[in-house]
Amino acid sequence: xxxxxxEYVAPATVQExxxxxxxxxxxxxxxxxxxxxxxxxxxxxxxxxxxIDLGGIPELRGVRDDGDAIVIxxxxxxxxxxxxxxxxxxxxxxxxxxxxLADAQIRHRGTxxxxxxxxxxxxxxxxxxxxxxxxxxxxxxxxxxxxxADEFFxxxxxxAIGEDELLTxxxxxxxxxxxxxxxxxxxxxxxxxxxxxxxxxxxAGGTIAEARVGLTNMGSTPLxxxxxxxxLVGQPATEDAVAQAAARAAEGTNPPSDLNGAxxxxxxxAQVLTRRAVLAAxxx
Amino acid sequence: MxxxxxxxxxxxxxxxxxxxxxxxxxxxxxxxxxGTVIGCDTSNCGACTVHLDGRSVKSCxxxxxxxxxxxxxxxxxxxxxxxxxxxxxxxxxxxxCHGLQCGFCTPGMVMQAVDLLNENPSPTEAEVREGMEGNxxxxxxxxxxxxxxxxxxxxxxxxxxx
Numbered sequence: 001x002x003x004x005x006x007e008y009v010a011p012a013t014v015q016e017x018x019x020x021x022x023x024x025x026x027x028x029x030x031x032x033x034x035x036x037x038x039x040x041x042x043x044x045x046x047x048x049x050x051x052i053d054l055g056g057i058p059e060l061r062g063v064r065d066d067g068d069a070i071v072i073x074x075x076x077x078x079x080x081x082x083x084x085x086x087x088x089x090x091x092x093x094x095x096x097x098x099x100x101l102a103d104a105q106i107r108h109r110g111t112x113x114x115x116x117x118x119x120x121x122x123x124x125x126x127x128x129x130x131x132x133x134x135x136x137x138x139x140x141x142x143x144x145x146x147x148x149a150d151e152f153f154x155x156x157x158x159x160a161i162g163e164d165e166l167l168t169x170x171x172x173x174x175x176x177x178x179x180x181x182x183x184x185x186x187x188x189x190x191x192x193x194x195x196x197x198x199x200x201x202x203x204a205g206g207t208i209a210e211a212r213v214g215l216t217n218m219g220s221t222p223l224x225x226x227x228x229x230x231x232l233v234g235q236p237a238t239e240d241a242v243a244q245a246a247a248r249a250a251e252g253t254n255p256p257s258d259l260n261g262a263x264x265x266x267x268x269x270a271q272v273l274t275r276r277a278v279l280a281a282x283x284x
Numbered sequence: 285m286x287x288x289x290x291x292x293x294x295x296x297x298x299x300x301x302x303x304x305x306x307x308x309x310x311x312x313x314x315x316x317x318x319g320t321v322i323g324c325d326t327s328n329c330g331a332c333t334v335h336l337d338g339r340s341v342k343s344c345x346x347x348x349x350x351x352x353x354x355x356x357x358x359x360x361x362x363x364x365x366x367x368x369x370x371x372x373x374x375x376x377x378x379x380x381c382h383g384l385q386c387g388f389c390t391p392g393m394v395m396q397a398v399d400l401l402n403e404n405p406s407p408t409e410a411e412v413r414e415g416m417e418g419n420x421x422x423x424x425x426x427x428x429x430x431x432x433x434x435x436x437x438x439x440x441x442x443x444x445x446x
Contacts, residue, residue, distance in 0.1 A: 005302065034350065041304075108336075189417040
């Protein structure tokens with residue numbers, strides 16, 4: 001199928017894009033890499049009158065070092081992110097999850113900002129963004145504001161980005177020396193995760209000093225497994241201690257039931273995958 | 285209508301297109317390059333894989349207007365990117381190893397295999413299977429496809445097309 005007709009706008013700068021957004025308001029849809037949006041338009045689940053393409057805005061691409069954080073332009077492709085040396089050194093979890101995301105062709109086109117702004121609770125980058133305490137730089141005509149990951153995901157396909165705003169950058173605090181793992185459960189290759197778990201863990205002298213765990217597809221947004229995090233800190237990085245903490249993975253979640261699995265199955269998966277992810281991240 | 289100008293298989297082309305036109309439609313319906321096929325139309329199967337500025341993409345999941353100013357290589361132009369034979373080494377390998385049955389997925393398989401080998405000229409079997417995960421074949425069980433890609437990696441040192 002092909003999308004319904006729309007007008008196409010290709011701004012060359014963020015400013016031009018904001019002007020177009022202000023002009024067209026909620027009749028417009030922003031396209032980044034289009035790997036989530038185009039299937040939606042083709043199935044005619046959405047029919048915007050205007051499509052604003054960010055593909056021609058060079059300032060939105062690339063990864064840079066900014067002291068205690070790395071900054072990833074919203075239009076940086078998954079392929080670039082997962083091969084970037086700064087990401088590998090300071091935010092390895094993003095590379096791990098990026099590698100699991102869709103397939104090679106999609107990763108060449110799809111962008112980190114597009115995927116996060118799409119806010120599919122089964123998307124692979126939300127949970128890592130939470131576990132890395134990422135900051136979302138959202139730009140509007142009045143300037144930029146920064147929203148922490150915990151406040152970015154509002155509901156199913158809904159984020160803190162306003163109608164007249166753009167997600168322009170993702171700031172990831174450096175997690176140098178942290179262990180990271182993304183454990184994803186699927187039935188077939190390049191499927192959306194039935195459940196996935198993102199774990200970032202700092203181990204000091206055999207003890208878990210800090211831990212953050214994000215859950216994919218366990219509710220209407222990606223979620224932090226806070227009870228697990230609290231239970232992990234101060235514990236030895238051993239199978240027993242981690243398994244005990246991981247048993248709390250589904251606390252406070254509201255997993256969906258669908259053809260891939262019932263809610264109680266997802267609850268079970270979350271616990272198992274959390275144990276595996278944390279152990280792998282802790283190098284245990 | 286929106287004016288686009290791009291390079292397809294080495295030739296400059298320009299057209300007025302509806303913004304909603306998909307790249308694969310543009311290639312097939314406007315340029316007659318029907319070597320690139322539409323399989324699933326849902327961005328799952330990879331049959332429509334082409335190279336956009338040297339990297340593999342699913343052309344059913346790209347708008348023609350998004351290819352404006354860029355370079356597209358399809359299965360029809362692939363052999364021309366390789367100096368040394370009528371077929372690109374990856375095409376040759378698919379023939380040699382019988383990496384197909386009905387052949388419908390083959391254009392996409394070949395284009396993805398070329399991209400994979402450009403990035404990793406000597407992949408392991410596991411890396412081939414993972415690198416080809418965005419391409420579905422309903423006939424072969426993938427065995428000979430994987431064999432073809434491995435064969436191509438052993439017979440060429442240049443990697444393939446950019």
